[in-house]
Amino acid sequence: MAxxxxxxxxLVHLHGDDEVKEVLLEQTLAPAGxxxxxxxxxxxxxxRFVLELFTEKESMPFxxxxxxxxxxKARQGLLRSxxxxxxxxxxxxxxxxxxxxxxxxxxxxxxxxxxSATLLSVSFTTSFISMTIRLTSRAAAGTVTFITPLPIPxxxxxx
Amino acid sequence: xxxELTSLSQLDPEVVERIQLELAERVQETNxxxxxxxxxxxxxxxHLEAVIKALNQENIDREKRSHSLLAINADxxxxxxxxxxxxxxxxxxxxxVGSLARGPIVIVVSVRSAVTIGQGDIFEASSKTxxxxxxxxxxxxxxxxxxxxxxxxxxxxxxNFAFTIEVVAQEEGEASNLPKDTLLLPxxxxxxxxxxxxxxxxxxxxxDETNAELLVALQEGIAAKTMSGRVTMNAALxxxxxxxxxxxxxxxxxxxxEMLRDRHTIWPxxxxxxxxxxxRSEERARQVSFVRTATLIQRTVDNRGIWQFTFDRDEAAxxxxxxxxxxxxxxxxxxxxxxxxEDIRQIDLTALDGLDVLPDVLTVPEGVYSRFQTVSIRxxxxxxxxxxxxxxxxxxxxxxxxxMPLIAEIQQLFGSRNSRNPAGDILIKAAVPCxxxxxxxxxxxxxxxxxxxxxxxxxxxxxxNQLGFIGRLPASVICDTVHNFLERxxxxxxxxxLGDLRRPNGTVFKFQSFxxxxxxxxxxxxxxxxxxxxxxxxxxxxxxxxxxxxPQI
Numbered sequence: 203m204a205x206x207x208x209x210x211x212x213l214v215h216l217h218g219d220d221e222v223k224e225v226l227l228e229q230t231l232a233p234a235g236x237x238x239x240x241x242x243x244x245x246x247x248x249x250r251f252v253l254e255l256f257t258e259k260e261s262m263p264f265x266x267x268x269x270x271x272x273x274x275k276a277r278q279g280l281l282r283s284x285x286x287x288x289x290x291x292x293x294x295x296x297x298x299x300x301x302x303x304x305x306x307x308x309x310x311x312x313x314x315x316x317x318s319a320t321l322l323s324v325s326f327t328t329s330f331i332s333m334t335i336r337l338t339s340r341a342a343a344g345t346v347t348f349i350t351p352l353p354i355p356x357x358x359x360x361x
Numbered sequence: 362x363x364x365e366l367t368s369l370s371q372l373d374p375e376v377v378e379r380i381q382l383e384l385a386e387r388v389q390e391t392n393x394x395x396x397x398x399x400x401x402x403x404x405x406x407x408h409l410e411a412v413i414k415a416l417n418q419e420n421i422d423r424e425k426r427s428h429s430l431l432a433i434n435a436d437x438x439x440x441x442x443x444x445x446x447x448x449x450x451x452x453x454x455x456x457x458v459g460s461l462a463r464g465p466i467v468i469v470v471s472v473r474s475a476v477t478i479g480q481g482d483i484f485e486a487s488s489k490t491x492x493x494x495x496x497x498x499x500x501x502x503x504x505x506x507x508x509x510x511x512x513x514x515x516x517x518x519x520x521n522f523a524f525t526i527e528v529v530a531q532e533e534g535e536a537s538n539l540p541k542d543t544l545l546l547p548x549x550x551x552x553x554x555x556x557x558x559x560x561x562x563x564x565x566x567x568x569d570e571t572n573a574e575l576l577v578a579l580q581e582g583i584a585a586k587t588m589s590g591r592v593t594m595n596a597a598l599x600x601x602x603x604x605x606x607x608x609x610x611x612x613x614x615x616x617x618x619e620m621l622r623d624r625h626t627i628w629p630x631x632x633x634x635x636x637x638x639x640x641r642s643e644e645r646a647r648q649v650s651f652v653r654t655a656t657l658i659q660r661t662v663d664n665r666g667i668w669q670f671t672f673d674r675d676e677a678a679x680x681x682x683x684x685x686x687x688x689x690x691x692x693x694x695x696x697x698x699x700x701x702x703e704d705i706r707q708i709d710l711t712a713l714d715g716l717d718v719l720p721d722v723l724t725v726p727e728g729v730y731s732r733f734q735t736v737s738i739r740x741x742x743x744x745x746x747x748x749x750x751x752x753x754x755x756x757x758x759x760x761x762x763x764x765m766p767l768i769a770e771i772q773q774l775f776g777s778r779n780s781r782n783p784a785g786d787i788l789i790k791a792a793v794p795c796x797x798x799x800x801x802x803x804x805x806x807x808x809x810x811x812x813x814x815x816x817x818x819x820x821x822x823x824x825x826n827q828l829g830f831i832g833r834l835p836a837s838v839i840c841d842t843v844h845n846f847l848e849r850x851x852x853x854x855x856x857x858x859l860g861d862l863r864r865p866n867g868t869v870f871k872f873q874s875f876x877x878x879x880x881x882x883x884x885x886x887x888x889x890x891x892x893x894x895x896x897x898x899x900x901x902x903x904x905x906x907x908x909x910x911x912p913q914i
Contacts (some may be wrong), residue, residue: 210396213406231401242396250400263369263412264377305399323846 205243209311213247214239215253244313247339251319254298268301270294276331284324287331291321312341372415380418381411423772445572452583456575457605459533464559466491466545468475469523469692472553473501473514478526484545484557484817487815487899489537491528491545499524508719514882518690521555536819537566540898541648541761542693558694562648567606588775589784594638597775604771606646609829611792611891613637618884619892622788623721634785637722637887639792640771641894646763646794652689657747658739662886666747667702668756671737676711678732679768679791681863682906685761686740693759705738706867717778720788726865726887730791732769792894793887794863795880797825799839800903801856803847806911812846814906818899820845825897832890834878848895850911860895864888 214335216227217239232238241249257269258277272294295318302316317338325332376397384407385397397403426432427444446456466484470476476499484491499512506513512524530537539545543559584596591612599605613619615633623631653670658664672680685698708728710719722728737761746757772789774780781787799821824842825834836856843853858878862870864886872878880893 206394210394212396212400213402215405229481246396246400251566253401253404264372264374265404265408302399307398315706 209242209265211240212249214241214245214249216249242314243311244339244341246314247316248337249301251298251316251337254301255294259297270297281331284326287324287333288321291333291335295319295321313339315340317341362839364404365539369412369416372412372419377411377415377420381407384411384414395400403530409776430579433572442569444574445575448573448578452579454575454579456568459569460565460567461533461539462491462535462539462563464528464539464563465525465561466528466557467523467525467560468547468551468557469517469521469555470499470514470551470553471521472523473516474553474555475499475501475526476514476551478551479549481870483531483548485529485548486539486543486545486559487536487819488813489539490531491537492531493526493528497524498524516690517692518688519692521692522549524694525560530563533566534568535566535644535823536816537563538645539563540645540900541650543765543900544694556694562645563652564643564647567851583684588636588780588787594775597780598771601774604642607640607642607767608827609641609792609894611639611830613639617885617891619889621885621887622721622723622727625721636782636785636787637892638771638775638787638789639830639892640679640765640768640789640794641829642679642765642767644865645720645898646822646896647766648684648761648772649764651676651760651762653760654755655740655742655758657750657752657756660747660752662748664746664748665741665743666745666750667739668742668758668900669737670740670758670760672735672762674733675769676736677734677736677768678772679730679765680734680736681730681763681765681791681794683736683738683740683760683762685759686738687759688742688744689759690756691759699740699742699758701738701740703737704867705737707735707737708733713773716776718776718786718872720779720786721775722788726867728788728790729865729867730765730768730793731788732772734787738874765794768792789846792830793865793892795878795893795895796861796863796901797834797895797897798859798861798901798903799825799857799897800905801839801843802854802905802907803843804852804854804907804909804911806850807908809848809851811906812851814904815899817843817904818902821902822897822899825895828895830891830894832880832893836874836876836894862888862893 213231216229216233217233218227254268254270256273258267258273259269259271262268272290275281275286275290281290298319299316306315317340319338320336322334322336374451375877385403388395388407389397395402397407424444428448430448433445433448442456449456468476468478476779478493478497480493480496481492493509497510497512498508499514500506501514503513505511512526514522514524516522539559539562541559541561545557545559547554549556580592584592586597586600587593588597594612595610597606598610615623615631620631620637621634622637623633623635626632651672655668655670657666658669682704683701684694686701687693687696687698706725706729708722708725710722710733713719720728720733722731728734742756768791775789776787803812820842821839824838828834828838836858839856840853857873857875859873860871860878862872862880864870865888866886870881870888878889878895880890882889
């Protein structure tokens, strides 16, 4: 809780990354049986980046500038090799960088401000593409602490 | 809710953005720890909430505008028709719904044998389609004409045979009010088909009244339906179902220079107590067919003769002119017309049932185009030899006259004791006609597709005929109308407008202009913009399509 003092919070929409391991995240505002979570710090930056990466550009009504071209290419079947994925990611990163920096202010905490993103590796399976991405904030290296999301309590009202 | 906006894509993006900012500010005031500038809350929840809120706000605004007479008055196009109907019903104003034009078609066949026209058979004319509502059977013998839809084949003088059927337009609108003699093509021609044409003017076609037209009617809807002033008189006229579609009226009373009937004394100025009500009941003068028995009044040196027939006042109400005279049995499409040599107008002021006081009409021009005029037409029959005929011999002719309808009916209603202003009389007259002919060129670039000319003619005729009593026809009306049908860089050129203004005294004033046709100011002959209207038929519009050298860039 102390980590949240002086910070602003956002809703968590990617759940399941509480532990440091490979895990399939659940994209929902409130997993079943819970009231959802709020997060701050680097988690917010991760969410923003993922939102931009996986939103098709011009797909959001009245926010035509949001999103990137990455998923458009994936949907069109253009990502057939690792090279295709690297190229698509590079193009998308430029688009995402512009969007994220436009909405940031100098007064925001450095660990919530976008620095860079690098695609480290890509692997294809029969049903999905696995990408390892290093996301770097403006905070100095080694100074970022992952702040655990806080659950939103659910109150049950007895009849 | 009819005003409801259902497509989010129609929302104004600036409105959505403004609402999102407002929402963010309000939520941030009470929740300073929430990040509402970016992220999930901003991009997904707040944004979508702003979109829905913008939609609701737009619907609320639309609903408010539709209920506001001020807003409807300012911009009638913004208001949903159903809501406007509800608002204006509070003022006794009802939207006139569209209707289908109807009329008779003459079908000419070459052989005297039974013909059947099926139900649903389609006829086409000027890009419009008409359909039979019932089957029709043409019989060769009168004894065989039994059912309601049986028709007798009538022999024509050219050896063909003709019968008449009824059709109805498939689309609402005035454009389907075909003029008499318009050629129609059947989609499935019957056996031995020669041609088919409109026997008389089609009528009854109209579009739904627009919000703008309703607002004009609003003033009359609120007004008292009395004969006490111009607004109330028009309100009284349009309150009657039969006359509710009257296109334009002009009321001439005391003090107006066109009022001559209140000066029938030695007093140097008008005494009042007289009203001349000029009426334009329809867009076009209706072409009405009659069969007249004409009398030979003079034998001419070329073995032909001058014949005469008369319309009494019951038939001549609102009659402008005779446009065609042919012998009964002649196909009017094939033969021409006998030329009218004299058009003699008189006034019949004998007692009339239902009118306790007849209008004070002293001279013939004062009563011309009213229900009290009689018309005698003299013409030369260039075909009938008169060597063996005595003066006084008779012969039947098929006559077509151009008439402004409903003049007699309006006189009967508003001239009656219960309706008219007890302080004076009222004389209903058809508006003084200025028959217009128009010609112009459409200039196209090479290889540019030429537009269909039929709809252009219809649109021009409608635009001119709806001008009302304004006294001027600018060429810009034609340009404005035609350009709706043209694609760049097509243009208009050589616009010429010709007017034949038939004065009440019987003389015809011919004039032309390339810029604006101006009705002369001649109140002593009751010809001014207050009394005169422009009448234009689509077939009187001549359009030449030319290709010019417009360079491609």
